[in-house]
Amino acid sequence: MAPPTDLAVRSSLSSLCTRCSSRFVRQSRRPNGLLQAPPQRWLHSPTRTESFARLVPVVGPVPTAQSRRFSSSLAQRLFGGSRKSSQLENKATEKPVLAPNDLFHSFTNSPIPEIRRRAAFIRQHASCPHHEHHDSGAPAHVDFECPDCGIPVYCSKEHWADDYEAHLQICDTLRQINEDDHDLRSGRGFPEFEYAGPQIEEALVNMTNWDTFLYTRAFQAINDDRSMRQATRLLTYPITIASVLHELSPYDIKSGGRLTVEGLKSFSALRYTLHPPRSGGGQDVKGLRVEPPPVRIFILGARAESSLPRDAWIQLAHLFPRSKFHLIFIGPESMANRDDEFPLPPRTAVNPWGAVVEDRVWPTMKISTIVDYYHTIHKTSYFHPYDPYFDCFVLFHPGLGHPASSHEWEETLPLLLETKAPIIATGYTQADMERDIDWVNRTAAGEFDILLEPGENTFRSLRWDLNDMDPQDISAGNWGVWAFRGKRYEATHKSS
Structure with a gap:
């Protein structure tokens, strides 16, 4: 009997639910045809805390050589020093x-x-x-x-x-x-770091919470609280961005959804780009179509998030399969602990900012890292023009209102508001987030619109972090999330 064609397989998959179709794909990939056991239970978030602490990156073995290649800072925290990928492989098998x-x-x-x-x-x-x-x-x-x-x-x-x-x-x-x-650091295997592959377009993702998201994305079942905490500590970065930009976002304009009218305008523009209609394009000459440029996500003040295993960031591409992404990490600490693997290239006419470019991390994703302040780059018009349909800024725990870091943002904030692009910001705790909002209110009063009302992040890290400078301070990565942009002034005609 002849094997089924790709068309037959796709036709059969389109009639299946998410779990069934995902199992079918797994079975086709495994030589023995065995399927994983269904999840025994799905876990929930612990209670929140009202405290602030600096970011303590969580680390762990990663599943592929490609991931290991881009996670030296994580490996340094796990193994007490930078290691080559072969050493990481040996460590994982001990x-x-x-x-x-x-x-x-x-x-x-x-x-x-x-x-x-x-x-x-x-x-x-x-x-x-x-x-x-x-x-x-x-x-x-x-x-x-x-x-x-x-x-x-x-x-x-x-x-x-x-x-x-x-x-x-x-x-x-x-x-x-x-x-x-x-x-x-126990040396055990970490199956929770083996992430789900591409999403079948016919299978919708449920972004109500971590449980429904992991289930509908066909992740391996996580039946342990601790494994759930470890997994979400890394995934919180890409999924927080996706949860705000996705058309099935848990943040809507309905009562309690926290999305404002201005937020609906801004994020609808991005969603129009991230969820394009089918163009009917193909691989032959007749199927050629004009493709839009990639969506640029500027991650400013980047620290630990720039060192995450690339498998984690690729999850963002899986959630928007018909769009292209260019992730741009910018900040003086964006290459911390990665110098051994990625020596900074010289600044040349072709590469004026000495950017480390990771091209084709995924067929639809490219990552660039620039070790400099954003306001320095902005003044040169290097990334101009900015388009609200294709550009978005993300600030993970920026410390806008923190006494030790607020001065670094004084020159940057007006330039961000000038772009009129959405700015997504997170905070360690409610107090940290409110301090940032108060600082923005004092610094740019009347010059910005709130897009997403501040509140607890649906996709915050479930793992708690300890501040080594003050053990009384405990926090969770991306505990809260809010969004804003520069105010738009609409021109109106006045009848005489």
């Missing part, structure tokens, strides 16, 4: 250091050298939160590790006992952070 039921260890006595070094750093820089130090004006560094969470939190056992009721509010979360950090 015997696990810690068993799944043996993940809780005090930071100081951890079997992982990197975590022991982290404990020493906390002791040197973090201050005891006990009120006695505030009253006396004599701060002291933390030294005592809570036996319940295993993290240095107070200067002495007496202060820990005296303030135990306050510490209980975050003790369970700190213990979870402790176990998650040991899990990442």
Whole structure:
């Protein structure tokens, strides 16, 4: 019997649901025809916290050589130094250091050298939160590790006992952070980092929450809370962008949807480009069609997100299969920890900003990284002209209102508003996000429109992060999201 043709396969797939069609594709790819077990359960987000901390990138082994090639900063945090891809492969195949039921260890006595070094750093820089130090004006560094969470939190056992009721509010979360950090360095396999492939266009994606998204995107079943936290810590970056730009976005203009009228105008323009109608194009001469330019997503102040495994960013291309993307990471820290793999090219007439260009990361995606401030590039008109139908800015945890970083954005913000393109911004916590909004209100009062009302991000990281400078500060990556753009002034005719 002759094998079915591609046309027959596509015809049969179009009549199947998402899960059935995805299983069919998996079965066709596997030599033994075995299918994965269905998910036993789908997990939900933990409660939020009202605190602020700096970004602590989460790392882990990645599934392909291509992914390993672009994740040196993640590998450095996981293995305590930059490694070549072959070394990463060897590390992934070694015997696990810690068993799944043996993940809780005090930071100081951890079997992982990197975590022991982290404990020493906390002791040197973090201050005891006990009120006695505030009253006396004599701060002291933390030294005592809570036996319940295993993290240095107070200067002495007496202060820990005296303030135990306050510490209980975050003790369970700190213990979870402790176990998650040991899990990442345990040496186990990480099937949660094996991402789903291209999406069948007939199968719609449900972006209500993480559970429905992973299920309808045909990810492998994640039946463990910890694995879910590790997976979402990396996926939160591309999926946060997609959740705002996609036509099936959970943010709408209905009651409680948080999208404003101005937001509907701006994002409808981008969605028109990202969800083009079928053109009837083909591979022969008669099928040639004019194609639009790629959608440019400028990720400013890029740090850990520029080092993510490229398999994670490719998920963005899978959600918009008929569009092309050019991701542009811009910021002085955008190449941190990647110098060994990607020495910065010289600035030439052809490449005036010394950009590291990763062409054809996916057939419809290209990634560029520029180590410089955006306002410096903007003034040269290098990326001009800007088009609201093709351009979008993203600021992951920018710290617009933070005293240590707000001065870096003073020159950039007016130029961003000048482009009239949407600006998507996230925050570690509600307090962090509100501080950024207050700063924008003070700096550009009356010159911007809110596109997406600030609130909790549907696709925030489910994993909590610890601020090594202050263990009392815990946060989640991309906890909140909001969007704005420069105000548009509509011209009207006045009758005489």
